[in-house]
Amino acid sequence: MSIIQPPSVTTVPVSFEVYPPRSDASYAALYETIDRLAAVDPAFISVTYGAGGSGGGRSLEVLTHILRETRVEPLAHLTCIGSSYAEATALIREFLDAGIRSFLALRGDPPVGAGEDAAALGDLESAAQLVQLIDRVQAETSPYTEEPIPGVPGAARVERRPSVDIAVAAFPNGHPRSRYPAEHIDALLAKQAAGATLAITQLFFHADDYLAFVARARSAGVEIPILPGIMPITSPSRLRRVIELTGEQVPGTLAVDLDVEPTADGRREIGVRYAADLCRAVLAGGAPGIHLYAFNNHDTVLATLREAGIIPPTEETS
Template sequence: MAPTSPSTPDTAATGGQGSGIEVSFEFFPPKTEKMEQTLWASIEKLAPLNPRFVSVTYGAGGSTRDRTHATVKRIVNETSLKPAAHLTCVEATREEVDDVIRSYWEAGVRHIVALRGDPPSGIGAKYVPHEGGYANAAELAAGISKIAPFEISVGCYPEKHPESASFEADLDLLKAKIDGGASRAISQFFVEPDTFLRYVDRARSAGIDIPIVPGIMPVGNVAGFLRMAEATGTSVPAWFRDRFEGLDDDPQTRALIALSVAADQVRQLADQGIRQFHIYTLNKAETAYALAHLLGVRPSKPLAA
């Protein structure tokens, strides 16, 4: 496949009720019964949009392994959605990770999001490969491919991973992930659409031709968003901070502003030919549903009155 520019669609997507746009949604495994109720209400709300897949995250150091597996298995058993299970190689031997991979296949999961993962102490801490474990996501992707013919998605970083020495080194690692079996890259969140588009141009110039899907992160908690941005090296322009200034005690207005910011992101990217979007739902359906609607994605069946 010849390299494409950001103005050229990455795929010949067919979803979205004729819009030519496909969405996928990301959830995290619930910690409490109340959070589980919220999650499943969100899944029920978003399922009629026929997402390409829904992914379930995996906590730092494998801390949510059992809950991730339980959530993914329930999606397989109780819905028609196609789940993608996140998997990391932190704090585990190859044998332990391989057991998880096999258990996903046996449960009917056919798609894994392969990530190196963050250390148990969280984002920004120094990563040390586990003795006897997979060293990084490229090795993990290759290990998954050897066990079963999973579809494999991996992460990519529009402003490069904070631990990468350069953009070139970062793209070399993405190439290694592709060599290991990855067929899609999902981006770290970003604020400016041009940041993502420049990254796609850079990747295409480096000969990377798999779909590169923007990860859209609507703002929930502003302070938390800014902390994560700082830890991951994500640029936050002054205009972004200004839009949320003074809204700490006004969650309703803050939610409207957050939707407005995310809506601008997806509209600008769609105008430049991007046709796949991965939305970090934070386990809440409203903003994700609205963004999909703005992109022209409609329910496959009318919602009940």
């Protein structure tokens, strides 16, 4: 199975990221957002895993809701930093036992103040090692399927169970902790060799950042699909926060336009238009689909897809 599926409602494969609710009162709003996102038949909806392992239980609740209540593939984020092999194995088994078959394997950030201290980082040193562990645990947990053979009592056809899908992160402008210019591409090659089936990029603000990165990765031997990760940014404060978290360069045009626009509706239109232009440009350059960071809000990402011509306009916007 591939988690990039041929589209139905959409003209190209799309997918979304949401995060677990921070309080019990937020579940209803998130589930409404998931229902609205599911209505456009995305290839998958990914659910983040809390920093330092926080929010893991809520992540699984949201993932199982997607599995039970929609026809969309749920994709679980897993981080390995600070975990022992036993802890990571137990967590992977818990997700597999719940029916989750798609993962995003991330190294994660060290605990605050730990730096790169080996004792604080745990047994798994990289996302590539987590990819291998997920694959191994799945193979050990349920390696085969059995299907009864009609007309032959007690007989069954035994087949090897399909492997899990494992996505990994990619960094078009390099990882902040890279020690040399091409280390992020070498890391992606290692993740591919470990069994990754898809890469999803960190945010970027210019189509050429993504397209040039894909070209470099392909030249280096990366063959798995590289899905562009895009977030419609609709306020100066969110843009500042994204820059702080990712280390990306400030996108001048977007930053100025958001700063000078006095109304929230106007800033939303600017962010949607900028993200839609980015979607069109990367698709024109050969991107295999679009992955949108929804920030637990369906309105803005769906407006972006409509503006980009990826989903049909609603009656209100037609």
